[in-house]
Amino acid sequence: MTGHGFGVVRPLPGNGLVAYTGGLLLVCDSAESAADALLEALRETAESGGDGRALARRAAQVLAANMAGDPATCAVAGPVGDGVAVLVSGSASATVTTPGGDTRLAGSDSLTWADRLVTGPVDRVELSLPGVGSPHHAVRLDGGVVHGGGLIGDLTDQPAPQPPAPARMLTSEMPATGLHMEPDLIQPPAQQPPAPPEPVQQPAEQRPPYPLADQPPLTPGPHSGPQSAHSGPQPIHPAPEPPPYQPEPSYQPEPSYQQQDSGYHEPPAYLTPPEPPYPPAQEQQPSLPEQQQFPTYDEPQPAGNGSGDHPVPQHMGQPDHYDQPAPPVLGPPDQFDHPGPPQQEQPEQGDRPMVYGVDCKNDHFNDPRVPYCAVCGIALVQRTLVPYKGPRPSLGVLILDDGTALPLESDYLLGRDPERAPEVAGGSARPAKVTSPDGSVSRRHLRVALDGWDVNLVDLGSVNGTQIQPPGDPNFYDIPPNEPVTIAPGTTVRVGVSRTLRFEAHRG
Structure with missing residues (x-):
C-alpha cells in the first residue's frame, strides 16, 4: 500500500452505502440492520489509527452479534503493511489484484463470512454488492459516505499532488505600513563588514595580549600613531580579534624598517604571523616497509580441519x-x-x-x-x-484449549467453517472447527501438514494471523502466511486472538 491509502477511490453505481474513511473501505446493503453498526465500526477504527486487520475484526464482531437471520451483505478492506485485509459477508464479493493475479472472495462461500489477508504489492481492490454498475472515470471519492453499489481502489492511479502553498510576500513587496511590517522578513541592506581598526591606531593598553611569553610587554613607538585625546586611565575592553595576518608571497620587509630607532627591534606580535604549535610539514605517508608489519592473508592456510592429524570423515x-x-x-x-x-x-x-x-x-x-x-x-x-x-x-496430539484432542495421524484444516474448504472436500485434510466469540478465527485459518516425521503449520492467509510459542520461550511469534513452519513438541499455537492449542508428542 502507499501513503495515499487505496490511491484513487471511485464509487460504483448502486443502491447500497459505500464509505472511505482513513484509508479504510466499506460497502454494505443500506437495508441491513447492521449498516449503522458497521459504519460506526469503520469510523472508530479510522479514528484510532487501526489498519485493515483491526477493521475486519470489528466487522466480524458486528456480524457475529447479528446472526439471528441471514448473513448481512457487506464487505470491508484495509491496508496491512504492503498487503490488504478483506472481509466479505452475504451476497457481497471482493477482488484483490496483485502482480501474481486476482484473489476473489465471496460471502456466499461461507455460512458466516469469509476473510483473507492478501500479501502485496496490491494494485487494485474492488468491493461490490449485487447489481453493481460500472464506474465513471470522472467520479471519485476522497472521503465520507455516499450511495453506491461498490468501490474500486486503484493504487496504480495515484491522486495528483497538491500544488504548494503560495509563498508569503516579502516586506519589500508589501505596503510600508505598520500593520504589514514583519521584522522576521526584513532583510538588512547589503553592507560591507566594517573594516577592523588598524593596529597602529589602537592604544597599547587596549591591544590584545599577544606578546610572546619570553618578551617584555611592548611600548609605544613612532609607528604607533597619535595618542588618544582622552586623558586618564581608560578601562580596558576586549577588542575584536584582528583578522589573521596573510602576507603576500612576494613580501619582503624594507631595509629601512629594521634600521629605524623605534624603541624595539622587532615588529609587534599582532603584526607577526604566530608560530604554529607544530611544524607545518607535509604529512608523510607510511612507507611500504612499515605496512608490511601487519599480517598478510596471502599465505596458504595449513591443511586439515583443526583436529590434529585425524580429520573428521566427511560423512560424519x-x-x-x-x-x-x-x-x-x-x-x-x-x-x-x-x-x-x-x-x-x-x-x-x-x-x-x-x-x-x-x-x-x-x-x-x-x-x-x-x-x-x-x-x-x-x-x-x-x-x-x-x-x-x-x-x-501417530506423531502426537494437538490439544485445544477446550480439551479437544486431535491425533496427528493425518493433516488437519482448522477454521471457523472448515467443512466447506477445498482441502477437506478433496480429502487431503480433516476438518477441525475452531470458533471464537471475537470473530478472530478465519473460515480457513490454519493447516496442520505432516511431512515425514515433521509437524508443519501453514497459515492460510488469515486476517488475524497465527502465532507460535516455542518450548521454554515466554514470547509468541507470528508465522508468515502460506509458508510451512515446523514446530517442536511442547509448542503452543495461538489461532487468531483468543484460541490456543498445544503440540504433545508422547504416544505411550
Whole structure:
C-alpha cells in the first residue's frame, strides 16, 4: 500500500452505502440492520489509527452479534503493511489484484463470512454488492459516505499532488505600513563588514595580549600613531580579534624598517604571523616497509580441519545429543554403511504413509533423528540401528484449549467453517472447527501438514494471523502466511486472538 491509502477511490453505481474513511473501505446493503453498526465500526477504527486487520475484526464482531437471520451483505478492506485485509459477508464479493493475479472472495462461500489477508504489492481492490454498475472515470471519492453499489481502489492511479502553498510576500513587496511590517522578513541592506581598526591606531593598553611569553610587554613607538585625546586611565575592553595576518608571497620587509630607532627591534606580535604549535610539514605517508608489519592473508592456510592429524570423515557430523553421533542421512537401505543384507520395503498399511525409521530394542518404530524412543523412552544408539521404511505411527496430539484432542495421524484444516474448504472436500485434510466469540478465527485459518516425521503449520492467509510459542520461550511469534513452519513438541499455537492449542508428542 502507499501513503495515499487505496490511491484513487471511485464509487460504483448502486443502491447500497459505500464509505472511505482513513484509508479504510466499506460497502454494505443500506437495508441491513447492521449498516449503522458497521459504519460506526469503520469510523472508530479510522479514528484510532487501526489498519485493515483491526477493521475486519470489528466487522466480524458486528456480524457475529447479528446472526439471528441471514448473513448481512457487506464487505470491508484495509491496508496491512504492503498487503490488504478483506472481509466479505452475504451476497457481497471482493477482488484483490496483485502482480501474481486476482484473489476473489465471496460471502456466499461461507455460512458466516469469509476473510483473507492478501500479501502485496496490491494494485487494485474492488468491493461490490449485487447489481453493481460500472464506474465513471470522472467520479471519485476522497472521503465520507455516499450511495453506491461498490468501490474500486486503484493504487496504480495515484491522486495528483497538491500544488504548494503560495509563498508569503516579502516586506519589500508589501505596503510600508505598520500593520504589514514583519521584522522576521526584513532583510538588512547589503553592507560591507566594517573594516577592523588598524593596529597602529589602537592604544597599547587596549591591544590584545599577544606578546610572546619570553618578551617584555611592548611600548609605544613612532609607528604607533597619535595618542588618544582622552586623558586618564581608560578601562580596558576586549577588542575584536584582528583578522589573521596573510602576507603576500612576494613580501619582503624594507631595509629601512629594521634600521629605524623605534624603541624595539622587532615588529609587534599582532603584526607577526604566530608560530604554529607544530611544524607545518607535509604529512608523510607510511612507507611500504612499515605496512608490511601487519599480517598478510596471502599465505596458504595449513591443511586439515583443526583436529590434529585425524580429520573428521566427511560423512560424519557433529554429535547431536551428548556423545552420540548424528544419525545418518536418510535414503534407500543400500546407501547406509551397515553390514548385512538390504532391508525389504514393507507395503503401505491402510492410509498410513511409509517413512524411514528405526526400532528401539522394544520394537517401537521411531524417528531416526531422535536420541530416545518416543514410546518407552529408551536410548537409541544410532551405530547399532538399521533404518528401514515402515508405516508412520501417530506423531502426537494437538490439544485445544477446550480439551479437544486431535491425533496427528493425518493433516488437519482448522477454521471457523472448515467443512466447506477445498482441502477437506478433496480429502487431503480433516476438518477441525475452531470458533471464537471475537470473530478472530478465519473460515480457513490454519493447516496442520505432516511431512515425514515433521509437524508443519501453514497459515492460510488469515486476517488475524497465527502465532507460535516455542518450548521454554515466554514470547509468541507470528508465522508468515502460506509458508510451512515446523514446530517442536511442547509448542503452543495461538489461532487468531483468543484460541490456543498445544503440540504433545508422547504416544505411550
